Amino acid sequence: MAPQRFHEQFDQIQRSMPGIPLAMGPDDSAEFFYEKGVVLARDGDEARLVEDTVREHFTAMSGLTPDPVRRAGPETNRTGITRIRVGEPDEGHRGNDSTVAHALRSLRTVEGRAGRRLVSRNHVVSIAVNACPGDEPVPVPLSEPPNPAAAPTPYDEETAVGVLVIDTGLMNDYRSYPLLAHTEGDAQLTECGDDGVLKQYVGHGTFIAGLVAAVAPNTDVTVLGTLNDAGAILESELGEKLFEAVDRGGWPEVLSLSAGTSNGRVDGLLGVHAFMEELRDRRTLLVAAAGNNASATPFWPAAYADLPGWEDSVLSVGALRADGEFGACFSNHGGWVKAYAPGERLTSALTGFGTPVPYVYQHSTYDACRFGFAYPCTCQYPPHNGVLSEPGEAPAKPDQVMFEGHAQWSGTSFATPVVAGLVAAHMTAHKETDPRAARTQLLAANTEYAEVRGAHVPALLPPTWHPVTVDPSAGGS
Template sequence: MKIARLVKTICICGPALLAPLAAAQVTDPPVVRDAIVRLRNGVNINDFLASISSTYPGTTVVDDIASRNIYRLSLTEGADPVQVDQFFANLANQPNSMLRWGEAGYEARTAESRTGSVYVSRPASYAAQFETQYPTITLGVTQAQQLSTGRGVAVAILDTGVDASHPAFGAAVRNDGFNTILNNTDTRDIARGVDSNGNSTADEMVGHGTFVAGLVTLVAPETRILPVTVLDSDGVGTTWSIGKGLFYAIDRDVEVINLSLGSTYKAQIFEDAANEAEARGIMIVAAVGNSASTSPARYEYPGQLKETIGVYAVDRNDVLATFTNYGGDSRSLEALVGAPGASTGDPNATIYGPLPGGMYGEWEGTSLSTPLMSGGLALLYAQHPVWGSLPPIDPNDPSDPTTLFETILGTMLPPASVNISAQNPGAGSLLGLGRIDLEALISVGPPQPAPGDINGDGVVDLSDLAQLLADFASTRSTADLTADGIVDLSDLAYLLAHFGH
């Protein structure tokens, strides 16, 4: 990644919160002795462990997603990850197997951690630059916000955590987040003394999640943020921590899941989560990486999955950022878009975002392109609140019903995407849909309903109150006005505050 200009700015302009560049991590290594398995319904984990004890004696359960019968295992010392994958593949194919699938666990990380990108710290006075930065012009954010501000929508940020106290968020950050690294509810975006990449510099990605979340609310200022910490403060996680975070977010009834991260290992746990999200009408948006490559060897997941929207980075002139990955196979190209993510140091061509402690910063990367797209989808969902209450689609339905993901991808995003082939000679066939235009995406839809107007009839009245009471304690309901995942007293108070308007 070409960031010499940013490093130079650090040296000249004062305090940078992150350390010197790390060596690039081209591919993600396996996690020693780590494996993930998904058992068939009704299978007991102890019975399964007994069945593999001759090959992997002493295997223990480290963690689980009990609702899906998915387990993280610690295998025998010296277990080879390639052999682990092959062993589980063979086992899953046996008649009456207890196993649906199994795989070795691998590391994952932010694209910026992979390439050693650092941010430039700026004071709180940079709030103005944050609010007026060039992506708001390129994407037509101000025009889009005339119809929608993301009210009633929740976006999960799977990252290093979020500083909920930052003034940029107000009361946007929900308090029901989770940390899959520590297995607790501490989702603060803070230094924890971690040097996961072994470059003798700890906590290099503190602030990444806060920065990313800020770009979502820049686009969709009334959207709620669900923080799910899946990376440590050095920007490193695992396929397990991310997979568990995906299922956690799905169970909290968000509309959009933002993943400004990835792994070069195509994990089945990502596939399962993406398939379930699609069936439930949840959009996953993921960065495609900063390795300046179109090579399949550099693909990052979940961003390259056909069930997710992958995002690459462009500059203010719609030229591909020098660091960005792009391209993909024929299916993933159908779900690939570009968004601003490049910074030059010029205030009119730089990405700004909030950092912990009330600060702001300058950065670049596909991690920053991704939340701009996620914020745009939040605007779209707010225009169509019924989407958040659609019943899940049965993947075994023989009629093969069209999913919301397919509808958005097939009919809404193509006409709202700008062809940038002329600005990028030779790359046209690898640019997917093109650069997203949020003004075009939102302008063809209706205005979002007024606050508290559950049934969308233009007034908050007894019919809305009746619907809220009928759905009380429910999830996936248009009556979840505060977008906290459940219809409760906070929604009733919100409705009553707007009653008669």
């Protein structure tokens, strides 16, 4: 059996955030990551109330004497959130942070009286929690067309739908991919390590842009590299970065976000709530990934689609497996996931056009589906050995592959831009200028359904997408 993926991801993300000690939560479970020793509160009176309450709680507790409670971030910012340090974290232990847990517990009674949440962990929002995103990319020959293939819709500068992708940046050779001729945005900061090997996640944003452009060629796609560091960012920073993104290019018609986190709650993320409130009053449609934890626990910001007031402004997307008939083994699910689209073994642009680029697998595949499914899923196929292994295991020689342009990849990360593309394509086909109306019309007109954990759910299948069959005996996909 391959190593536990969640712990591998923790180590990978921790290395990308030097100087920010992280913990797993809650109680060392495989649910989310968060910053040690810090909590979030709203600016002003609420932040002062949190500080006073936590300080009083710690003073009353015998044996728990952290450094004085103090501000760890700016007093004011557009998100209205302040980081408050409640103790010095133990950088050597990655389990649950008891100081943060005590700080949260100290506010329960006060929150009950206030009727609202006053404090939160500072979660890590990422493209890869418990999976990578649903697997690692697999090289595909340039002779094999993308899947979904390019729709026949022509590009028209006057009517092109604006799609903003918040992700990792664009690869240096992305313009070699014809479908990305009208794509702009940030360059990937670092593509390869000192050894010339492609770093993990770096083609993620380019792959996503290729999917949007294939499903909806009449789009102007902008990719911002907000998540360049291993596809991860602190919740306290994401809200501000989202505001910066829309300030930079204006509120788009469609915003595609393939990142998020659970937080053990059903009322959203404190750090991005100000952005979500402003989104609600705009015309932009946020299409957000449901996450790859194979869980029914709400994953944010996608789960805002199930909160009163955001039903029309957010569309949460889960992933279907390669046959399009059932949910992918890794996909999150539940009533808060409003649509599903193909998200397993899709083919799009990665890197290596003209100059092949090596990649070394980080994760080993499993002997059987790690989520208990019987079909030949991406947990198992194609089989390969990765660099990472659990302590005590003899590391296997990692497999290396060469990318020459196209890749096959899986995750709700990729089902999301498929749906963003379908909304944009609907706008073009029906001359619809309101993306939220297009969302409603698309779902109302849909006649395809799939089975996900016993529930029949809307399946949004692009006309140019085709199912992918897997022959396990061939050792590939």
